[in-house]
Amino acid sequence: MIELEQYQDAEAIQRVLHTASTIAVVGLSSNELRASHFVGFYLKRHGYRVIPVNPRETDVLGTESYRSLLDIDVPVDIVNVFRAPDALPAIARDAVAIGAGALWCQFGVINEEGARIAADGGVTVIMDRCLKVEHARYLGRMHWFGFNTQRITSVRTGLQ
Amino acid sequence: MTEPSNRRTEEARAFGFETRQLHAGQRPDPNTGARAVPIFQTTSYVFEDPESAAAYFNLQEYGNTYSRIMNPTVAVFEERMANLEGGCGAVAFASGISAQAAALFTLLQPGDHVVSSSALYGGTVNQFKHMLRKMSVELTWVDPDDADAWREAVRPNTKALFGETIGNPAGNVLDIETVASIAHDHDLPLIVDNTFATPYLCRPIEWGADIVIHSATKFIGGHGTSIGGVVVESGTFNWSNGRFPVIADPSPAYHGLQFHETFGTYGYLMKLRAETLRDLGAALAPFNAFLFLQGLETLSLRMERHVDNARAVAAFLESHEVASNVTYSGLPDSRYRPLVQKYLPRGAGAVFSFDCAGGRAGGQELIRGVTLWSHLANVGDAKSLIIHPASTTHRQLSDAELQAAGVGPGTVRLSVGTESVEDLIWDLEQGLARVK
Numbered sequence: 001m002i003e004l005e006q007y008q009d010a011e012a013i014q015r016v017l018h019t020a021s022t023i024a025v026v027g028l029s030s031n032e033l034r035a036s037h038f039v040g041f042y043l044k045r046h047g048y049r050v051i052p053v054n055p056r057e058t059d060v061l062g063t064e065s066y067r068s069l070l071d072i073d074v075p076v077d078i079v080n081v082f083r084a085p086d087a088l089p090a091i092a093r094d095a096v097a098i099g100a101g102a103l104w105c106q107f108g109v110i111n112e113e114g115a116r117i118a119a120d121g122g123v124t125v126i127m128d129r130c131l132k133v134e135h136a137r138y139l140g141r142m143h144w145f146g147f148n149t150q151r152i153t154s155v156r157t158g159l160q
Numbered sequence: 161m162t163e164p165s166n167r168r169t170e171e172a173r174a175f176g177f178e179t180r181q182l183h184a185g186q187r188p189d190p191n192t193g194a195r196a197v198p199i200f201q202t203t204s205y206v207f208e209d210p211e212s213a214a215a216y217f218n219l220q221e222y223g224n225t226y227s228r229i230m231n232p233t234v235a236v237f238e239e240r241m242a243n244l245e246g247g248c249g250a251v252a253f254a255s256g257i258s259a260q261a262a263a264l265f266t267l268l269q270p271g272d273h274v275v276s277s278s279a280l281y282g283g284t285v286n287q288f289k290h291m292l293r294k295m296s297v298e299l300t301w302v303d304p305d306d307a308d309a310w311r312e313a314v315r316p317n318t319k320a321l322f323g324e325t326i327g328n329p330a331g332n333v334l335d336i337e338t339v340a341s342i343a344h345d346h347d348l349p350l351i352v353d354n355t356f357a358t359p360y361l362c363r364p365i366e367w368g369a370d371i372v373i374h375s376a377t378k379f380i381g382g383h384g385t386s387i388g389g390v391v392v393e394s395g396t397f398n399w400s401n402g403r404f405p406v407i408a409d410p411s412p413a414y415h416g417l418q419f420h421e422t423f424g425t426y427g428y429l430m431k432l433r434a435e436t437l438r439d440l441g442a443a444l445a446p447f448n449a450f451l452f453l454q455g456l457e458t459l460s461l462r463m464e465r466h467v468d469n470a471r472a473v474a475a476f477l478e479s480h481e482v483a484s485n486v487t488y489s490g491l492p493d494s495r496y497r498p499l500v501q502k503y504l505p506r507g508a509g510a511v512f513s514f515d516c517a518g519g520r521a522g523g524q525e526l527i528r529g530v531t532l533w534s535h536l537a538n539v540g541d542a543k544s545l546i547i548h549p550a551s552t553t554h555r556q557l558s559d560a561e562l563q564a565a566g567v568g569p570g571t572v573r574l575s576v577g578t579e580s581v582e583d584l585i586w587d588l589e590q591g592l593a594r595v596k
Contacts, residue, residue: 010172018167035422041220107424141222143185145230146238147249147426152175156188
């Protein structure tokens with residue numbers, strides 16, 4: 001039984017969000033109604049460079065889609081995974097190979113071997129969490145929709 | 161001057177209830193620094209550009225469009241309620257009854273079936289019996305204390321189980337964990353009306369409930385100023401289990417969006433807001449949300465006092481020869497004592513009933529006699545309230561329904577306020593002296 005809490009640490013999530021600028025989205029769909037498209041669209045809107053990784057697509061969100069993480073020729077800060085859980089070990093190996101900062105696995109993308117490969121390779125692992133939700137929780141406007149951000153702070157921040 | 165930063169890492173901490181009732185959902189306003197929650201009295205919101213407007217309407221970005229669907233003041237109230245109940249989010253409504261209708265309409269279609277406790281607020285009985293039937297939804301009433309009755313009432317077309325944490329006005333305590341497990345055995349959600357307990361006394365989601373609704377009009381607001389309601393969802397129910405195509409399948413009311421697949425944890429609440437609230441239109445006014453937030457700031461303090469006073473008033477009535485059948489489940493000899501110890505260890509709320517000698521005339525004579533208790537149709541005010549259900553809140557119910565709801569001809573319902581308790585007992589004493 002995988003202990004997911006170790007891959008859901010709030011401070012680790014914030015560090016990843018605060019430092020990333022380039023995000024490779026594995027399994028990004030061009031279908032506007034798919035969850036991966038919602039997330040990719042949102043991240044691009046919030047200033048991240050979003051690189052689609054999906055051999056079934058040629059172009060998503062105005063950017064060329066790569067067949068594999070290994071084909072990307074720029075540094076990748078986050079590998080964001082929208083794939084079946086059993087695809088994760090291979091993706092984790094590629095994430096280690098390209099020196100990605102973090103492997104971020106969406107809701108339900110849970111695979112212990114994949115997590116271990118990435119962690120052993122020095123990649124921060126976030127698992128069973130949505131990148132869009134966590135961005136919206138700490139940096140965005142999730143609270144405008146009455147969602148429970150679980151944040152308690154009296155610090156005044158800049159505009160959102 | 162230091163530049164305000166959005167990029168300061170916050171420590172994850174499990175803050176206490178009293179901290180969260182003051183702070184959850186609100187951060188100092190980034191524009192002005194206002195410490196109190198600003199009242200955003202606006203119908204609509206200026207879009208930055210056409211792309212942003214499209215993203216908001218497509219739900220690709222959390223954006224304000226129109227106050228029938230969302231409002232920043234209302235959102236603070238929603239998040240605070242979600243936080244206090246331990247849910248993933250909340251949607252507020254113009255009343256408790258509209259919140260309840262919306263919670264159900266989001267998951268029901270014609271031909272569906274609901275299993276409900278029979279010991280409910282009269283307004284809920286009306287809504288279920290008449291409104292649901294108009295929507296071609298079938299209903300089975302069950303004795304909430306009978307686990308087998310809940311289990312046996314479930315049918316293939318059942319879509320939800322429904323009960324109140326503390327029944328109005330009979331004071332029955334729902335065995336939430338047991339009924340939730342029956343619901344989950346059938347891949348169904350349990351919906352709990354937690355109005356009488358408030359999240360300070362009981363948090364149904366911690367016991368397995370999936371959806372919690374409130375009339376915020378009562379103890380949440382706490383001062384009898386505003387009508388409102390709220391729906392909180394746990395975020396853990398699997399709406400894609402095959403029983404809820406209305407939530408899982410592509411929605412014709414939102415250009416084919418599959419709410420549960422796309423929004424996961426937040427799918428039900430997204431649909432509740434973007435479709436049901438949009439289409440029913442029962443939006444909470446920002447000013448009322450502000451008053452509810454003021455109420456929530458003192459929720460724990462008020463509930464402690466409500467409970468202390470309720471215990472004392474119930475004990476007084478139990479010893480009075482004109483009063484009988486005091487239904488306060490916080491009394492030591494209540495049949496609900498084990499359930500109270502489990503679900504309501506801080507107290508069994510402050511609303512209960514008793515039977516006045518002399519039947520209908522006796523109950524009416526007591527109400528004529530009191531001068532401090534307010535004779536009105538509400539509960540959960542800081543002021544003490546008294547009413548005769550058979551001639552008011554439960555008037556539309558048949559004798560059999562009255563009996564099922566635990567209401568007799570001489571039944572009087574009290575909502576015990578936070579006054580000096582000796583004054584409350586003094587006033588009841590002088591009223592009861594008129595009852596023969």
